[in-house]
Amino acid sequence: MYNFTVKSVIHDYSVTFIEDTQATLLAELKEGDVIIIDNKIKELYKETLQPVLDKFRHIGIDAHESVKSYQGVEPIMQYLIENGFRKNHRLVAIGGGITQDATAFIASIMYRGVKWYFFPTSLLAQGDSCIGSKTSINFNKFKNQVGGFYPPNQIFINLEFLNTLSDAELKSGLGEMTHYYVVSGEEDFARLKREYAAALTDKQVLAGIINRSLEIKKGYIERDEFDQNERLVFNYGHSFGHAIESLTNYRIPHGIAVSYGMDMANFVSVKLGYISEETRLYIRELLSQIWAGTSISDIELDKFLVALSKDKKNVGKTLGLILNKGIGKIFRDMRPADDEFVGWMKEYFETQLTEAETV
Numbered sequence: 001m002y003n004f005t006v007k008s009v010i011h012d013y014s015v016t017f018i019e020d021t022q023a024t025l026l027a028e029l030k031e032g033d034v035i036i037i038d039n040k041i042k043e044l045y046k047e048t049l050q051p052v053l054d055k056f057r058h059i060g061i062d063a064h065e066s067v068k069s070y071q072g073v074e075p076i077m078q079y080l081i082e083n084g085f086r087k088n089h090r091l092v093a094i095g096g097g098i099t100q101d102a103t104a105f106i107a108s109i110m111y112r113g114v115k116w117y118f119f120p121t122s123l124l125a126q127g128d129s130c131i132g133s134k135t136s137i138n139f140n141k142f143k144n145q146v147g148g149f150y151p152p153n154q155i156f157i158n159l160e161f162l163n164t165l166s167d168a169e170l171k172s173g174l175g176e177m178t179h180y181y182v183v184s185g186e187e188d189f190a191r192l193k194r195e196y197a198a199a200l201t202d203k204q205v206l207a208g209i210i211n212r213s214l215e216i217k218k219g220y221i222e223r224d225e226f227d228q229n230e231r232l233v234f235n236y237g238h239s240f241g242h243a244i245e246s247l248t249n250y251r252i253p254h255g256i257a258v259s260y261g262m263d264m265a266n267f268v269s270v271k272l273g274y275i276s277e278e279t280r281l282y283i284r285e286l287l288s289q290i291w292a293g294t295s296i297s298d299i300e301l302d303k304f305l306v307a308l309s310k311d312k313k314n315v316g317k318t319l320g321l322i323l324n325k326g327i328g329k330i331f332r333d334m335r336p337a338d339d340e341f342v343g344w345m346k347e348y349f350e351t352q353l354t355e356a357e358t359v
């Protein structure tokens with residue numbers, strides 16, 4: 001595994017692969033630092049973490065999307081303010097993307113910004129969200145609407161955490177990483193497709209996929225940290241994906257929703273003549289393995305279109321969609337949500353999902 005530094009306009013930060021989480025925490029933490037930890041991790045890794053939790057103050061959170069909200073972060077901030085947490089102390093997040101986003105959001109606004117460390121424990125957090133500086137929380141039903149950019153100071157990745165992930169969470173992480181591989185190009189995508197099945201059972205294969213995913217993402221975020229130009233393509237699958245997440249009340253894990261979302265973006269891309277049906281099906285072969293066993297056919301088209309209209313990439317009534325002109329050629333396209341578009345989405349829901357569920 002290789003360790004590296006990510007260049008950031010805010011502050012550069014390091015990614016280090018570690019094998020001993022307890023030793024790293026005990027070496028890095030100082031008096032006054034506060035750990036924000038996913039309760040599931042606290043329970044599953046009791047033996048490893050207890051000596052650290054005995055020594056440092058910590059707040060356990062249940063990793064639900066509701067934590068990523070004003071209401072969710074308020075009690076955490078109240079605890080910090082009431083318990084002597086100061087600007088020179090650090091926050092330490094141990095958990096997946098939800099623990100990360102809640103902690104990052106708090107770190108970015110507490111006392112105009114405090115340092116924070118991140119120990120990602122889910123595949124999605126290790127292979128994607130840990131780098132990139134984004135800190136958004138949700139606003140009511142709408143996903144990731146409020147936030148900014150505020151990277152951790154250090155990220156420590158221990159692959160051992162992945163041993164306790166459910167099959168769905170592993171697939172969610174692989175689904176999320178897939179969008180980097182499609183953006184990157186033919187060779188990367190072919191590799192992911194080839195190694196997908198092995199990655200579900202072989203941690204060495206999975207480690208290679210994580211490494212490459214972070215490498216692809218690093219290239220883009222160092223050029224466009226604030227999502228103004230090149231980085232926008234990483235919203236591929238996300239406009240549709242966020243709508244799916246919110247309309248299923250987050251029953252569908254993020255990376256699986258994004259996999260459906262990429263397929264929808266590809267469907268629209270075929271309609272617009274950007275890619276062939278053959279390319280769409282080539283990508284779908286991988287995506288359908290990721291969403292296998294889930295179903296989104298209970299989503300109502302009208303509600304889906306309303307959710308899509310709230311996407312933050314839209315300009316006025318025009319949808320800011322990330323579409324596909326071929327693997328390695330993902331781009332932003334501004335499209336009206338006109339009758340033609342609505343017809344395509346209707347066709348997708350009527351013809352593509354029944355088949356998807358049985359794959």
Ligand SMILES: NC(=O)c1ccc[n+]([C@@H]2O[C@H](COP(=O)([O-])OP(=O)(O)OC[C@H]3O[C@@H](n4cnc5c(N)ncnc54)[C@H](O)[C@@H]3O)[C@@H](O)[C@H]2O)c1
Pocket residue numbers: 038040041044063064065068095096097098099100101121122123124125128129130131132133134135136144161162163164165166169172253254
């Ligand atoms: N900030 C960013 O750049 C960014 C990027 C992508 C996604 N996200 C956000 O991340 C969230 C999704 O991340 P996630 O999938 O990690 O969510 P999560 O934090 O909810 O973790 C998913 C589930 O796995 C459990 N879990 C985590 N680590 C585990 C482990 N080692 N063993 C067993 N169970 C474990 C959690 O308790 C939870 O039930 C979404 O809210 C998404 O919007 C943020």
Ligand SMILES: [Zn+2]
Pocket residue numbers: 176238254258
């Ligand atoms: Zn994502």
